[in-house]
Amino acid sequence: MTRLYGPGPADPPRLIPTTDLAGLSTTDVEDRPVGELFGALAEEGTGLIRYLDVSLPRAQRHVLVPIGHARVDRESVPPRVRLRAATFEDLMAVPAFVPQDTEVDRAYQDEVMRAHGQLFYGSRYYAHPAYDHRGLYAGDHPVAGADEAVVEAPAEEPRLRPLAELTGFRVAGEENDIRGWTLVDRRGDEAGEVRELLVDVPAKQVRYVVVWLPEPERGAPLPVGYLEIDGQAGQVVTPALTREDIRLLPAYEPPLTRASENRIHAALEGRLTGDRYYNRPDFRPR
Numbered sequence: 001m002t003r004l005y006g007p008g009p010a011d012p013p014r015l016i017p018t019t020d021l022a023g024l025s026t027t028d029v030e031d032r033p034v035g036e037l038f039g040a041l042a043e044e045g046t047g048l049i050r051y052l053d054v055s056l057p058r059a060q061r062h063v064l065v066p067i068g069h070a071r072v073d074r075e076s077v078p079p080r081v082r083l084r085a086a087t088f089e090d091l092m093a094v095p096a097f098v099p100q101d102t103e104v105d106r107a108y109q110d111e112v113m114r115a116h117g118q119l120f121y122g123s124r125y126y127a128h129p130a131y132d133h134r135g136l137y138a139g140d141h142p143v144a145g146a147d148e149a150v151v152e153a154p155a156e157e158p159r160l161r162p163l164a165e166l167t168g169f170r171v172a173g174e175e176n177d178i179r180g181w182t183l184v185d186r187r188g189d190e191a192g193e194v195r196e197l198l199v200d201v202p203a204k205q206v207r208y209v210v211v212w213l214p215e216p217e218r219g220a221p222l223p224v225g226y227l228e229i230d231g232q233a234g235q236v237v238t239p240a241l242t243r244e245d246i247r248l249l250p251a252y253e254p255p256l257t258r259a260s261e262n263r264i265h266a267a268l269e270g271r272l273t274g275d276r277y278y279n280r281p282d283f284r285p286r
Helices: 106-117 122-127 243-247 258-271 274-279
Strands: 015-018 025-027 033-043 049-056 061-066 070-073 080-083 160-162 182-184 190-200 205-213 218-223 228-230 235-237
Touching (some): 015 049, 061 106, 160 205, 190 218, 190 243, 205 243, 218 243, 218 258
Parallel strands (some): 025 080, 182 235
Antiparallel strands (some): 070 080, 160 190, 190 205
């Protein structure tokens, strides 16, 4: 059994090993075989899987992969796991995990998370679970234009643009246009109002909502991976965040630069510590 530890106020909840998913073959982001699952680590109190324990026979080592950084494909024959951003070479930079010996405390998990976070750069930046829009929209391209083909933005234009500024673009099909909907936090308190959608123009995907906040009044960008839709109530819910978390987001200043996006990530992750550590999109199964 992985060595146990007594979590302090800033430590995540305790994890225990499980044989769930053990034996599934694992491929990297380029669909190359890297090994197989040895098992997983689950949160003791909930039983929810937080990490996959991936065995890499070629390197004679194990590494942990946050569950949200992988896709479990149960429809393939046989079922398999595919990593969202990591190559085999990338996994060599992730701290090694030794079953029955490694102490999976806050310091170790922070090292693992930093190593995996560095893989989402360049063309892979929006592969991060923080930008998974499936809590709001079902289709691959929830934003459609006059031409249904995926388009390239002119080089001089920002990649992320407000939907209201895109001539001929709209929310696709039967998907909800959530602009004007109330944003509700994890406690059920009203946190603001969704005023705009920031669209990744080439991908035709929504990456952020702009939430209008009081005290002081301003817009703040919130990654869509933190959001879920409540269609019956006509509300957008952020189950991981409180109203106070959201009010610490930097103000929206277009165009949204990569440096600004990194500050948004840092602000949110800085709040999700202690018993809220696993509320990050990284630990949500995909």
